[in-house]
Amino acid sequence: MIDLRSDTVTRPTPEMLQAMINAPVGDDVFGEDPTVNAFEERVAAMFGQQAGLFVPSGVMGNQICLYELTNPGDEIILDNKAHIFNYEASTAAWLSSVQLRPLQGKNGILDPEAVEAAVRTKNDWDPHTRVIAVENTTNKGGGAVYSMPVLKTLREIADRHGLFLHLDGARIWNALAENPYSAAEIGSLFDTISVCFSKGLGAPVGSMVLSTAERIRSARRTRKMLGGGMRQTGLLAAAAAYALDHHFDKLKTDNERARKLAHVIQKKGRYAADPENVFTNILLFDTPGPAEQTLSELAQAGISMTAFGPQTIRAVFHFQITDDEFTQVCDFFK
Numbered sequence: 001m002i003d004l005r006s007d008t009v010t011r012p013t014p015e016m017l018q019a020m021i022n023a024p025v026g027d028d029v030f031g032e033d034p035t036v037n038a039f040e041e042r043v044a045a046m047f048g049q050q051a052g053l054f055v056p057s058g059v060m061g062n063q064i065c066l067y068e069l070t071n072p073g074d075e076i077i078l079d080n081k082a083h084i085f086n087y088e089a090s091t092a093a094w095l096s097s098v099q100l101r102p103l104q105g106k107n108g109i110l111d112p113e114a115v116e117a118a119v120r121t122k123n124d125w126d127p128h129t130r131v132i133a134v135e136n137t138t139n140k141g142g143g144a145v146y147s148m149p150v151l152k153t154l155r156e157i158a159d160r161h162g163l164f165l166h167l168d169g170a171r172i173w174n175a176l177a178e179n180p181y182s183a184a185e186i187g188s189l190f191d192t193i194s195v196c197f198s199k200g201l202g203a204p205v206g207s208m209v210l211s212t213a214e215r216i217r218s219a220r221r222t223r224k225m226l227g228g229g230m231r232q233t234g235l236l237a238a239a240a241a242y243a244l245d246h247h248f249d250k251l252k253t254d255n256e257r258a259r260k261l262a263h264v265i266q267k268k269g270r271y272a273a274d275p276e277n278v279f280t281n282i283l284l285f286d287t288p289g290p291a292e293q294t295l296s297e298l299a300q301a302g303i304s305m306t307a308f309g310p311q312t313i314r315a316v317f318h319f320q321i322t323d324d325e326f327t328q329v330c331d332f333f334k
């Protein structure tokens with residue numbers, strides 16, 4: 001099966017498995033895993049942050065950040081397509097006792113004017129706005145990338161109102177592959193960041209929270225409370241480090257393929273795709289009838305995608321799709 005359901009479906013390569021086998025490890029709950037410690041320092045430095053904390057998943061990364069930034073009763077501004085709002089099992093309500101304030105943006109990208117208008121006053125009866133949460137690239141928004149001016153404006157708004165700025169950077173790597181800014185340039189704008197190694201980079205497990213040394217010290221305890229304190233985690237950090245070293249350069253091809261397929265689909269006309277609305281490795285396109293019908297036709301051709309609405313399908317590209325497989329996918333639409 002040509003699996004385009006998500007970029008999370010990749011398997012560790014033999015070389016990655018070898019890197020895992022070779023990694024020196026120790027007990028990370030004691031802070032003694034040299035591979036984890038080195039990787040946390042490396043990624044924190046990349047993003048201009050003081051410290052990092054390796055966590056099992058992107059959801060845990062986001063939710064630890066929100067827990068560290070908020071008090072019960074606070075409010076978080078985010079786009080209505082945000083992963084935190086749609087796909088994290090209401091954890092912000094459960095863990096941090098905060099409410100989410102979803103705004104209508106474009107392709108999952110927040111409009112700074114709407115964000116500023118949504119910041120609450122400080123009356124006793126108001127929820128207190130505490131965090132602006134940005135997702136870059138956007139998942140449900142179709143892989144869109146924030147521009148530097150918009151991010152800087154959001155930072156200014158946060159500073160003006162005494163708010164924190166959080167980045168859900170599960171797929172920040174796909175944005176960085178297009179070179180709009182460096183990791184340090186974007187990273188230094190945020191109070192907390194969560195990045196994933198298990199999406200397009202292709203590690204089997206692993207995300208990282210980045211922030212100040214003080215906040216990461218507290219986040220370490222929160223991770224423990226959530227059952228995320230792991231022991232010889234160097235095995236996983238080695239896979240993630242291997243992915244960063246060897247798979248980052250492949251992301252550009254994934255991004256290009258999403259756009260190429262959009263062109264093929266647009267040219268044929270039966271389905272609706274807009275290459276101008278393809279920014280990274282995620283392609284959303286509309287079907288003339290029920291998405292489920294197209295999905296079963298695709299499945300008969302050995303291609304797997306996911307429904308993203310009654311008449312919308314999502315395809316996500318990753319490095320384990322071969323050139324031949326990509327041609328087969330294009331041929332289906334041709």
Ligand SMILES: Cc1ncc(COP(=O)(O)O)c(C=O)c1O
Nearest residue numbers: 057058059060083135139168170
């Ligand atoms: C934007 C975004 N944030 C967070 C996550 C959560 O990552 P995980 O599945 O590792 O918990 C995902 C997962 O796809 C995502 O797309």
